[in-house]
Amino acid sequence: MTVSQKIWTKKSLAYKYLFSAGFILFGLILNFFKIGIGHFAGFNSVGSWVIYAGFLIAIIATIIYKRKKKKIIDERMEKIGYHASRLTVAIFFISLFILMIVDGIYQITIRYYLFISYIICFYLIIYFIAYKILERKY
């Protein structure tokens, strides 16, 4: 049985801050060298978007650390997660096939970053729904 009680230590928080600092630094470098200037996901440059993502990571990490709530992940949850992942992967391949057919009928002209964002959100929702359904089964 694998039981893990995830408790965030100061060390793990420091790693998350380091990660977010890396994002912010990368964003600043991109902006400094004027790489990726132009409209990107509602921001004026890719660099600004990366900086925003860095700050977001730091804020989320701080909130999770402050909560200090013991989170138990037991074998049942792992089993449900595993099955939900498998289901999501199956839906991923099916949806790719459907997208190929749709693209053949109506050419998809949506911007690449928007398309990827939507598709990631779609798979996250699929995983969440699959997890909730399987939770009732097991």
Add this chain to the structure above:
Amino acid sequence: MKTKITKLRKSLKMTQQELADVVEVSRQTIISLEQGRYNPSLELAYRITKALKQKKIEDVFELK
């Protein structure tokens, strides 16, 4: 898998949460086990048997 968890737990005047804390699982897992929806691993079965003060796994779990 048929279980006697509910009966044994109630005889020990334990709540589902208390049992869950002892065996280090979530309360939802205890509910699933009691309803026979989930079959535990050997290790979890041992832990539950011990927590319910039984000697053998067969005293708590039974194959249908």
